[in-house]
Amino acid sequence: MKTVKSLAQKENVRIIHITSRDMGVAFKKHIATQAHEHVRLILVCEKTAPKTADIAITLKGKNSSASVIWVWRGTKTMRSDIAISLVHAAPHTASSVHFKAACEDAARISFTALAHVQKNAHDATTCINAHALMLSPSAIAFLKPDLEVETDDAQARHGASAGKPSDTELFYLRSRGFSEKESIPLLREAFFHDIVSLA
Amino acid sequence: MKHSAYQYGFHDSVRPLYRVPHGLSEDTVREISAQKNESAWMRDTRLRGYALFRKKPIPTWGADLSHIDFDAISYYVRATDKPAHTWSEVPKKIKTTFERLGVPQNERKFFAGVGAQYDSEVVYHHIRKDLDKQGVIFTDTDTALKQYPELFKKYFGTVVPIGDNVFSALNTACWSGGSFIYVPKGVKVKLPLQAYFRINEKRAGQFERTLIIADEGSDVHYIEGCTAPTYSTDALHAAVVEVIAHKGAHVRYTTIQNWSSNVYNLVTKRARAEEGAFIEWVDGNLGSKITMKYPSVLLAGRGARADILSVALAGKKQHQDTGAKVIHMAPDTVSNILSKSVSFGGGRASYRGVAQVVKGAHRAKIKVRCDALLCDARSRSDTYPTIKVEEQDARIEHEATVSRISDKELFYLASRGFSETEAASLVVSGFFEPLAKTLPFDYAIELNRLIRMEMENTKQK
Numbered sequence: 001m002k003t004v005k006s007l008a009q010k011e012n013v014r015i016i017h018i019t020s021r022d023m024g025v026a027f028k029k030h031i032a033t034q035a036h037e038h039v040r041l042i043l044v045c046e047k048t049a050p051k052t053a054d055i056a057i058t059l060k061g062k063n064s065s066a067s068v069i070w071v072w073r074g075t076k077t078m079r080s081d082i083a084i085s086l087v088h089a090a091p092h093t094a095s096s097v098h099f100k101a102a103c104e105d106a107a108r109i110s111f112t113a114l115a116h117v118q119k120n121a122h123d124a125t126t127c128i129n130a131h132a133l134m135l136s137p138s139a140i141a142f143l144k145p146d147l148e149v150e151t152d153d154a155q156a157r158h159g160a161s162a163g164k165p166s167d168t169e170l171f172y173l174r175s176r177g178f179s180e181k182e183s184i185p186l187l188r189e190a191f192f193h194d195i196v197s198l199a
Numbered sequence: 200m201k202h203s204a205y206q207y208g209f210h211d212s213v214r215p216l217y218r219v220p221h222g223l224s225e226d227t228v229r230e231i232s233a234q235k236n237e238s239a240w241m242r243d244t245r246l247r248g249y250a251l252f253r254k255k256p257i258p259t260w261g262a263d264l265s266h267i268d269f270d271a272i273s274y275y276v277r278a279t280d281k282p283a284h285t286w287s288e289v290p291k292k293i294k295t296t297f298e299r300l301g302v303p304q305n306e307r308k309f310f311a312g313v314g315a316q317y318d319s320e321v322v323y324h325h326i327r328k329d330l331d332k333q334g335v336i337f338t339d340t341d342t343a344l345k346q347y348p349e350l351f352k353k354y355f356g357t358v359v360p361i362g363d364n365v366f367s368a369l370n371t372a373c374w375s376g377g378s379f380i381y382v383p384k385g386v387k388v389k390l391p392l393q394a395y396f397r398i399n400e401k402r403a404g405q406f407e408r409t410l411i412i413a414d415e416g417s418d419v420h421y422i423e424g425c426t427a428p429t430y431s432t433d434a435l436h437a438a439v440v441e442v443i444a445h446k447g448a449h450v451r452y453t454t455i456q457n458w459s460s461n462v463y464n465l466v467t468k469r470a471r472a473e474e475g476a477f478i479e480w481v482d483g484n485l486g487s488k489i490t491m492k493y494p495s496v497l498l499a500g501r502g503a504r505a506d507i508l509s510v511a512l513a514g515k516k517q518h519q520d521t522g523a524k525v526i527h528m529a530p531d532t533v534s535n536i537l538s539k540s541v542s543f544g545g546g547r548a549s550y551r552g553v554a555q556v557v558k559g560a561h562r563a564k565i566k567v568r569c570d571a572l573l574c575d576a577r578s579r580s581d582t583y584p585t586i587k588v589e590e591q592d593a594r595i596e597h598e599a600t601v602s603r604i605s606d607k608e609l610f611y612l613a614s615r616g617f618s619e620t621e622a623a624s625l626v627v628s629g630f631f632e633p634l635a636k637t638l639p640f641d642y643a644i645e646l647n648r649l650i651r652m653e654m655e656n657t658k659q660k
Contacts, residue, residue: 135591140587143588147582149580152575159598161597162588163595
């Protein structure tokens with residue numbers, strides 16, 4: 001069975017795990033991919049988070065790709081200002097951002113992402129998904145996924161949503177004997193489940 | 200291959216009755232007010248607008264406005280003395296222009312009332328007698344200021360304040376013309392009211408100010424169209440539209456903008472919806488050199504609703520920077536934004552939007568969808584949405600796609616005998632179908648015809 005390391009070596013895949021402890025107060029990460037290189041950035045913020053985070057990825061090499069998977073769980077008065085930039089500067093490149101934030105107590109998240117596909121980035125694909133789960137009346141979310149596309153043979157899309165746990169799902173758990181206090185953590189884990197499985 | 204000709208690019212050799220010299224100064228503002236014989240209140244409001252215009256910077260986000268030469272624009276051009284109420288009273292050359300544009304013919308077929316503005320002033324205004332008797336007011340804004348000063352003062356500048364942005368300040372300083380509509384409680388205006396805006400003079404500015412007040416339970420649909428001659432010099436259109444929908448009222452505001460390629464179209468449009476009110480913005484942008492326009496709704500009352508449809512066609516050397524803004528300020532409010540854009544021949548279409556839920560706007564629901572088509576490698580598409588949520592129980596969804604015309608769709612049509620360009624035009628017309636179905640039938644046909652003309656000869660070999 002291939003290990004992650006051997007897989008990475010063989011297929012030029014770079015997997016970078018970063019937790020909030022590694023990020024500090026102001027986090028910066030700039031990456032430029034080479035041809036046929038695949039970068040996966042997995043970030044997890046729980047209990048603490050950087051006040052500012054600036055990630056810039058330039059897909060310089062042909063057939064390279066980058067994906068950013070970010071789980072942000074905000075509690076108490078946690079606040080983060082996150083900015084992600086993806087620049088497609090070569091043909092046949094692919095990028096994706098999957099960002100999910102669960103905001104409890106008085107947490108605040110500000111998320112901006114820009115995917116820019118340059119003129120020469122033929123056949124590029126990019127996708128930005130940003131979703132916020134609001135778990136408290138005092139939580140605030142600001143989401144801004146931007147797209148700039150300069151070539152007609154790229155495929156670009158983004159989606160964003162913000163809302164509280166579904167009443168239907170909450171009712172389902174309550175009807176199975178869970179209190180509201182017990183249901184919320186379950187729903188929060190379910191919210192993160194799909195991107196955790198991507199990682 | 201040549202870009203097809205803009206069919207409204209002709210101009211009239213009409214000598215204006217009065218024209219202020221180029222450039223804007225405090226004296227120009229005073230002169231405009233004096234020409235209109237206005238009250239001290241309006242003159243002072245204009246001067247405050249001018250002072251703010253001079254202080255505020257020109258925005259550097261959005262389209263490139265650095266080439267606008269404000270000193271080369273003429274801020275007030277009057278072709279006639281006062282608005283006519285029958286077409287026979289309108290000066291012949293001006294009437295011929297509007298006949299070429301189809302305005303009188305459409306009035307007979309579709310509309311309950313029509314206003315026609317030529318450069319800075321409204322030259323024709325008419326409303327059906329039955330509506331007049333019901334208390335519906337549909338007149339030009341200058342007349343409304345004189346005949347209904349209390350009503351005018353109550354609402355003017357309440358939705359778009361003087362200092363809202365640099366172009367609302369400019370409009371406040373030199374506004375002229377535009378429509379004033381008041382619909383009394385419970386009155387439903389079954390046929391649309393129409394206004395048509397035509398710039399004729401070279402280097403002219405048109406700064407109409409439209410104010411629509413729909414009282415409780417009323418219903419009105421307003422349609423406006425705009426065209427201008429093609430000159431080698433630039434023209435400026437900086438309008439302000441304010442709509443107030445009281446409790447339970449419904450207002451639909453439709454614009455088909457087809458300015459010539461030398462016009463800077465910088466418009467502030469905003470509506471305020473009170474409890475249970477419903478506002479619809481239908482915004483079609485086909486022309487102009489640069490358009491920056493983001494129809495907005497403040498959902499200020501419980502249960503208010505907003506639907507915004509924004510459609511943009513960006514061709515050669517055009518930048519359509521359009522979108523929509525919704526600010527939810529009350530509980531149980533709902534809004535839908537649908538934005539569609541097509542870029543071809545090197546054009547650039549940008550969607551810029553705001554979906555905001557402020558504290559107290561419980562159970563607000565917002566859905567935003569943006570679709571963009573890129574027809575060739577020279578063109579560009581951007582999407583800049585902003586989502587700001589301050590209430591836990593709000594629900595906001597946003598999605599956007601950018602892609603080229605589907606090869607499968609083109610192949611299907613080509614296999615049925617359509618040429619590649621005919622097929623592309625059909626696909627684009629289908630893409631804009633949500634806009635076409637909101638229009639009177641002949642307008643929808645005209646829209647499809649315009650799209651076809653604009654799409655001809657754009658396929659790059």
